[in-house]
Amino acid sequence: MTFNELYANYYSKALLFVKSYTNDVSEAEDIVSESIITVWEKLDESRQDRLLPFLFTVLRNKCLDYLKSQRVKTTVKNESNEDFLSDLDLRIMALNDTTEEKVFSTEINEIIKKTLDSLPRKTREIFNFNRESGKTYSEIARIYGISEKSVAYHISKALKALREALNDYLPYLLLFISYDFF
Amino acid sequence: MDEKKLSRYITGDLSPKDRNEVVKWINASEKNLNEYKARRRLHDILLWNSAPAPSAGEARKIRKDSLGKRMLRRFSFAAIAVSIAFLSIFMYHAGQKSEISNPPVFPRSITAPAGHQLKMLLEDGSTVWLNSGSTLLTAEPRQRKERAVELLGEGYFKVAPDAKRPFLVKAGKLEIQVLGTEFNxxxxxxxxxWETALFSGSIAIMEKGEKILRLSPGNKVSLVDNRLLTAPLDEEKYLWKDGILSFTGRTLREIFNELSSYFNVEIRYPESTNLDKTYSGKFWISEGLYHILDVLTYDNRFTYAKINKDDEQYIRIRFN
Structure with a gap:
């Protein structure tokens, strides 16, 4: 794997991941760039097949460092913004919980493949495209020549199926599962 | 809770005001918190278990609506900081055969992907910006007597002063010898x-190890028909290092050609007098090719379409 391949194949995915926790694109870009370089420098033959989990872990740790430093800064500067702090705490908690073992496993991968394969082709395509491109519903609607509502329908249908299939791998729900959102 | 808001909260695409609303909802009950955790985990699992995105160019198109003030402060969007341990000696002589006793030297190479610039911090404290599609060859760690690199394409160098170890850039047939300066x-x-522009300090152009020209700041030297010509430099041409693509009075034809090579896509256009119309403007390279094309269509002179059929991928231009 060359640096270019590493960069071209995983930059997009890594950026979507980090941005979802930092909520800040330019910060996320820095973290992603640094992480890809770290991975590239430390990548050896034995790790090639574990590339994705390795990248994930580097990104996760750098991102946690950043969020925690934000936490400290916000307290010290006394910009006391309670809303911002509870938002930040939620993100730190969520990322802390998200470890390599919980995201990567052969079973998870197989369940996803099976579930997606069981969906209608169009639903699967639109869902995958949305995940991989990070495009908005309206952009996807334009590309596929369908309404935004249909895009939302396909994506929520796929999400619902995946969530049901992956239920055992999601954080435990104390009460009961509510599907109001789908 | 609005379904769309919760998922946009998770992807990090909400405005601070909407974020607060979602956070309040999440913290309102155990059930809501669990719902958030489950959705959050589902998002991460699905993201990391999907196929890799096809190209780095896609990443550029991510919407920037969640950007804060930081964005204005920092121009490093597309720049990527590469720290290379021990970038020092690397003399690349095409004709030179390695001696039998020496193991072959495999230089490290780094190429900036299409539509991106790379910013690299070298071990000696120098900084190099690599323009889209350009390559920098560096030495393996451990080999360092002098600081030397080879450039294929375009690069901007900010060399840390070190009188004892001159910095050498090999570019094509010529070499540029530096003590501590900024140049492109x-x-x-x-x-x-072939062109070298000097912003500060002093550099010498060398051919086969001999100094043939010394350049003074604010000037550039170009190789035309085997002759070196010096002229004052035009600052706007070097803004790419800050992630800016700048056009002043350039024809549409020139702009299409530049975008095509910059973003590594084919742009097909019919012959038209419209191609001679000139445009001036500055773009953030990180906004992506389609943003630039969208802006250029504001005066309704042309429309564009992404064509993606069979093995062919290109952008089709139609004049109105």
Whole structure:
């Protein structure tokens, strides 16, 4: 794997991941760039097949460092913004919980493949495209020549199926599962 | 809770005001918190278990609506900081055969992907910006007597002063010797393009180890028909290092050609007098090709379409 391949194949995915926790694109870009370089420098033959989990872990740790430093800064500067702090705490908690073992496993991968394969082709395509491109519903609607509502329908249908299939791998729900959102 | 808001909260695409609303909802009950955790985990699992995105260019198109003030402060969007341990000696002589006793030297190479610039911090404290599609060859760690690199394409160098170890850039047939300065090098031998522009300090152009020209700041030197010509430099051409693509009074034809090579896509356009119309403007490279094309269509002179059929991928231009 060359640096270019590493960069071209995983930059997009890594950026979507980090941005979802930092909520800040330019910060996320820095973290992603640094992480890809770290991975590239430390990548050896034995790790090639574990590339994705390795990248994930580097990104996760750098991102946690950043969020925690934000936490400290916000307290010290006394910009006391309670809303911002509870938002930040939620993100730190969520990322802390998200470890390599919980995201990567052969079973998870197989369940996803099976579930997606069981969906209608169009639903699967639109869902995958949305995940991989990070495009908005309206952009996807334009590309596929369908309404935004249909895009939302396909994506929520796929999400619902995946969530049901992956239920055992999601954080435990104390009460009961509510599907109001789908 | 609005379904769309919760998922946009998770992807990090909400405005601070909407974020607060979602956070309040999440914290309102155990059930809501669990719902958030489950959705959050589902998002991460699905993201990391999907196929890799096809190209780095896609990443550029991510919407920037969640950007805060930081964005204005920092121009490093597309720049990527590469720290290379021990970038020092690397003399690349095409004709030089390695001696039998020496193991072959495999240089490290780094190429900036299409539509991106790379910013690299070298071990000696120097900084190099690599323009889209350009390559920098560096030495393996451990080998360092002098600081030397080879450039294929375009790069901007900010060299840390070190009188004892001159910095050497090999570009095509010529070399640039530096003590500590800022300069931009363009070298595309196959297209017959070679140019070096000096912003501060002093550099010497060398051929086969001999100094043939010394350049003073604010000037550039180009190789035309095997002759070196000096002229004052035009600052706007070097803004790419800050992630800016700038056009002043350039024809549409020139702009299409530049975008095509910058973003590594084919742009097909019919012959038209419209191609001679000139445009001026500045773009953030990180906004992506389609943003630039969208802006250029504001005066309704042309429309564009992404064509993606069979093995062909290109952008089709139609004049109105």
């Amino acid at each position: 090098v363009i070298s595309y031998p196959d297209q017959g393009i």
